[in-house]
Amino acid sequence: MKNLSHLKPVKKYDYIIAGAGAAGLSLLWHILEHEELKKKNILLADRTIQWKREKTWCFWDKSLIPEKKWIEKSWESIEVRDGKQAFVFSGGQRYHCISSRRFRENIFERAHGAETVSILEADVEGFENLGNNAMIKTDKGDFSASHIFQSVHIKPESSRKGSKVFQHFRGFFVESRKEVFNPGMMTLMDFDTDSGTDRCAAFFYVLPFSENRALCEYTLFSDELSPAETYDKALQRYLNSRFGLSEKDFKVDEIEQGVIPMDDTPLAGKLNNRTLSIGTVGGATKPTTGYTFTRIQQHSRNIVKALAENRLPEPYPRSKYRFRLYDHLLIQILKNEPMAGPGIFKQLFRKNKIKDVLLFLDEKSSLADEAKIFASLPWLPFLMALGKSGFGWRVP
Numbered sequence: 001m002k003n004l005s006h007l008k009p010v011k012k013y014d015y016i017i018a019g020a021g022a023a024g025l026s027l028l029w030h031i032l033e034h035e036e037l038k039k040k041n042i043l044l045a046d047r048t049i050q051w052k053r054e055k056t057w058c059f060w061d062k063s064l065i066p067e068k069k070w071i072e073k074s075w076e077s078i079e080v081r082d083g084k085q086a087f088v089f090s091g092g093q094r095y096h097c098i099s100s101r102r103f104r105e106n107i108f109e110r111a112h113g114a115e116t117v118s119i120l121e122a123d124v125e126g127f128e129n130l131g132n133n134a135m136i137k138t139d140k141g142d143f144s145a146s147h148i149f150q151s152v153h154i155k156p157e158s159s160r161k162g163s164k165v166f167q168h169f170r171g172f173f174v175e176s177r178k179e180v181f182n183p184g185m186m187t188l189m190d191f192d193t194d195s196g197t198d199r200c201a202a203f204f205y206v207l208p209f210s211e212n213r214a215l216c217e218y219t220l221f222s223d224e225l226s227p228a229e230t231y232d233k234a235l236q237r238y239l240n241s242r243f244g245l246s247e248k249d250f251k252v253d254e255i256e257q258g259v260i261p262m263d264d265t266p267l268a269g270k271l272n273n274r275t276l277s278i279g280t281v282g283g284a285t286k287p288t289t290g291y292t293f294t295r296i297q298q299h300s301r302n303i304v305k306a307l308a309e310n311r312l313p314e315p316y317p318r319s320k321y322r323f324r325l326y327d328h329l330l331i332q333i334l335k336n337e338p339m340a341g342p343g344i345f346k347q348l349f350r351k352n353k354i355k356d357v358l359l360f361l362d363e364k365s366s367l368a369d370e371a372k373i374f375a376s377l378p379w380l381p382f383l384m385a386l387g388k389s390g391f392g393w394r395v396p
């Protein structure tokens with residue numbers, strides 16, 4: 001990708017977007033789609049326009065995705081496995097994937113073509129309140145705007161001190177010499193018998209892009225991160241036991257890895273009157289699943305609507321109490337009774353329709369749906385977690 005760092009000689013902007021990741025670029029795209037807002041002067045700032053490591057962003061509700069043509073691959077069938085036994089869901093809900101490379105290149109190209117957008121490669125060091133304006137401080141100078149949207153910084157006093165459980169993962173983009181993958185079906189979770197350790201729950205995740213190319217990831221829920229070789233050994237073993245691939249049968253093109261804190265402490269949605277937090281630091285990540293991408297799209301739409309109506313945009317809304325309670329209980333279970341995790345996930349998919357589970361994860365289910373789902377799960381870990389949460393009083 002071309003380096004697009006070119007700064008136009010305007011120091012005061014209408015909007016500054018600090019952070020050019022999923023949230024910053026999505027918001028920029030939504031603004032540039034709006035007939036009036038696209039005329040505003042915008043500064044997009046990030047410490048690096050070229051990411052060292054790209055990501056895949058997956059989701060099931062594509063209605064909110066800005067451009068459907070960015071979707072790299074959709075799977076009609078989704079499976080959840082327990083070693084050899086598989087629960088397959090076909091013909092209903094599809095699972096979609098966008099590569100961050102394609103997404104970022106498309107939006108940067110659009111930004112490059114827009115007269116109104118300036119792009120700055122700089123380290124953002126802080127934010128200041130200027131009353132009806134706000135300022136960012138960077139290592140390349142200070143810039144002010146009527147509105148700042150930032151996805152780079154968590155306000156120190158709201159930084160999370162809650163749970164210390166992480167969803168951490170590392171995956172191989174595998175190019176195999178043999179045609180072993182089924183490109184019609186993705187594996188959401190495989191609790192392969194050897195996937196876990198004696199201390200925590202773990203699973204494999206497989207996105208097959210063709211018969212011989214797939215992303216295969218190893219995810220753990222635990223309070224400690226693992227050295228790279230732990231994930232790599234588990235991935236090699238899995239590729240061998242499930243797909244019959246020995247080390248000489250495949251090469252690893254790229255690596256994806258990440259750490260998502262499973263923390264439900266609320267984050268400050270605003271740093272000041274004119275500086276709104278967006279994306280993960282704005283609280284858009286669902287703490288139990290890590291899914292964020294469609295939430296970012298919803299928030300971007302809400303922000304654009306508010307700006308167009310001359311209102312102050314709102315932070316990402318907090319979930320309803322009952323969804324916060326469910327997330328809190330699951331986090332407590334994964335923290336205190338980690339080995340109960342796989343049983344809960346397996347029952348969730350074994351006893352319910354995937355459409356209902358995904359609606360539940362999207363927080364769009366009804367109370368009756370939720371009662372059905374909870375009736376299908378092992379109740380003891382939830383009861384114990386409920387006790388530990390002061391019967392709901394300690395839910396943040």
Ligand SMILES: Cc1cc2nc3c(=O)[nH]c(=O)nc-3n(C[C@H](O)[C@H](O)[C@H](O)COP(=O)(O)OP(=O)(O)OC[C@H]3O[C@@H](n4cnc5c(N)ncnc54)[C@H](O)[C@@H]3O)c2cc1C
Nearest residue numbers: 019021022023046047057058124152258279280291292293
């Ligand atoms: C590997 C991985 C895979 C994921 N997969 C999914 C998925 O499949 N589906 C899903 O819904 N969610 C997924 N997530 C969660 C979430 O969607 C992503 O983390 C998403 O990128 C969050 O968007 P963001 O804009 O908040 O942060 P980012 O995309 O990380 O963007 C933040 C930007 O800020 C910049 N930055 C940071 N600090 C500074 C600074 N001080 N100065 C200047 N710039 C700075 C960074 O360079 C970066 O470009 C995944 C997360 C990871 C880590």
